[in-house]
Amino acid sequence: MxxxxxxxxxxxxxxxxxxxxxxxxxxxxxxxxxxxxxxxxxxxxxxxxxxxxxxxxxxxxxxAEARELIDMYSNPQDEEHQLHTLLERLQAHRDRLLAQHRDIELTLTEIGRVHEQAQQALSRLRQERG
Structure with a gap:
């Protein structure tokens, strides 16, 4: 058992x-x-x-989101309402993740730009020192 x-x-x-x-x-x-x-x-x-x-x-x-979703399924309700709520929560979370993804991509682009500038400055310094 x-x-x-x-x-x-x-x-x-x-x-x-x-x-x-x-x-x-x-x-x-x-x-x-x-x-x-x-x-x-x-x-x-x-x-x-x-x-x-x-x-x-x-x-x-x-x-809090986890609890809300779990409680929703623990309490008998209209299944259609439960599914709509789940879809809304998932879409909101997806939207947040996509916004974070865009922010990360912008940050990575900026890091790449600064990295390239630092590499060029280092190369110039080495050339000047001969």
């Missing part, structure tokens, strides 16, 4: 993250473990929410 409860150490090992990260997700309301004394006991639901959170974070979205 599949394990339906997990310790913080088991989840940290499984997902290659620190227990501190798991506690942060708990503080943010993403995970809600049961307690046995001082021990946290995570359910299969917590495990799934952790996996989804990590997937959303890999996409570069914030914890």
């Amino acid at each position: 599949k394990n339906t409860s997990y310790t913080i150490s088991e989840l940290a090992t499984e997902y290659e993250i620190t227990p501190r990260t798991i506690r942060l997700y708990e503080e943010q309301g993403i995970l809600s473990p049961q307690r046995e004394g001082r021990r946290r006991i995570y359910s299969e639901r917590d495990r799934v929410r952790l996996r989804l959170t990590m997937r959303v974070r890999r996409l570069g979205m914030s914890l």
Whole structure:
């Protein structure tokens, strides 16, 4: 039978993250473990929410965005509304990434220009020294 409860150490090992990260997700309301004394006991639901959170974070979205998306699927709603919300969030995130990409390209172009100028100045100095 599949394990339906997990310790913080088991989840940290499984997902290659620190227990501190798991506690942060708990503080943010993403995970809600049961307690046995001082021990946290995570359910299969917590495990799934952790996996989804990590997937959303890999996409570069914030914890708040992760929580919103995960909560949306945890609460029964109109599926069409859920999909529209997901598409809106993904498009907004895509737009932010494209803007960052443009900024990075501009910065790289500027770095290339300054690098070339520095190379030329160094060559002139070497020629002057003979």
